[in-house]
Amino acid sequence: MFNKVLHKLKTVTPWRIFWLSVLLSEFLTETIVTLLSILIHGRITYDYLIVGSITALFVSIIVAAILVLLIKELRKNERTLNELNRRLFDLSIRDDLTDVYNRRHFYEKLEEEIKRSERYGTVLSLIMLDIDYFKHYNDTHGHQAGDSVLRDVALLLRNNVREQDLVARYGGEEFAIILPETGKQVAGKLAERIRGCLSTQTFHFKETLQSGKLTISLGVATFPEDAKSLNDLVETADRALYKAKEKGRNRVALVGET
Numbered sequence: 139m140f141n142k143v144l145h146k147l148k149t150v151t152p153w154r155i156f157w158l159s160v161l162l163s164e165f166l167t168e169t170i171v172t173l174l175s176i177l178i179h180g181r182i183t184y185d186y187l188i189v190g191s192i193t194a195l196f197v198s199i200i201v202a203a204i205l206v207l208l209i210k211e212l213r214k215n216e217r218t219l220n221e222l223n224r225r226l227f228d229l230s231i232r233d234d235l236t237d238v239y240n241r242r243h244f245y246e247k248l249e250e251e252i253k254r255s256e257r258y259g260t261v262l263s264l265i266m267l268d269i270d271y272f273k274h275y276n277d278t279h280g281h282q283a284g285d286s287v288l289r290d291v292a293l294l295l296r297n298n299v300r301e302q303d304l305v306a307r308y309g310g311e312e313f314a315i316i317l318p319e320t321g322k323q324v325a326g327k328l329a330e331r332i333r334g335c336l337s338t339q340t341f342h343f344k345e346t347l348q349s350g351k352l353t354i355s356l357g358v359a360t361f362p363e364d365a366k367s368l369n370d371l372v373e374t375a376d377r378a379l380y381k382a383k384e385k386g387r388n389r390v391a392l393v394g395e396t
Contacts, residue, residue: 233307235285236292244306244314249368251318255361263325265315266375267332267356270387272311275352279342287341287352294339298332314375322360322392329356329390337388353388355379364393 231243239247248264255262269275269291276284288311295305295313304316317325333354341352357378365371374393382391 355382
């Protein structure tokens with residue numbers, strides 16, 4: 139009951155408060171005049187009416203002011219609570235190391251995009267990518283250096299995709315990019331651009347890697363051309379990724395290419 143009252147208070151407009159104060163003033167005036175009439179046995183003078191009206195007016199103004207302050211505080215608390223809830227939700231769907239989306243949210247978003255693709259007859263592409271020789275880099279220079287590389291790669295990915303695309307850390311050193319309404323050739327060009335950008339990026343100790351630089355391998359698959367379900371799409375893109383690794387790493391492999 140109390141929560142319902144608070145909710146209704148938050149939606150009250152200034153005009154409603156004004157009319158409420160007017161009605162309250164009228165009610166209090168009648169009440170005060172009636173009480174004075176009883177106390178002085180009906181001998182109400184003009185002065186008493188003025189005193190009653192002024193008293194009622196001041197009381198209604200005070201009540202209205204209290205209501206305004208209360209509503210402002212309630213709305214402020216609601217905004218604060220909504221902001222906290224938004225932050226908590228954002229934390230729950232992001233990877234705490236790289237600040238890109240986590241695997242759980244990746245699957246939720248991919249399922250949503252596949253349903254949208256089926257509904258409207260559009261296509262979507264998925265890029266799966268993996269940092270080449272990352273285990274060797276991690277074992278040689280330690281986890282802190284490895285974590286730094288993961289953060290830098292995640293930032294590079296975010297800076298090279300569109301606003302509607304989604305970058306997620308799939309697991310370990312593997313990332314995924316969902317590209318709504320994007321065909322395979324366009325997705326392949328984006329993957330190649332990302333590969334090229336990362337190969338020229340400066341990373342600490344990159345010269346200790348086999349190729350002398352930090353590189354990634356990428357696999358690209360498209361729905362519904364290459365897969366008919368969510369799991370099939372992920373598996374198909376993952377197979378393309380490992381095909382790129384088998385061909386020598388630091389390259390992009392598209393499903394269906396020879």
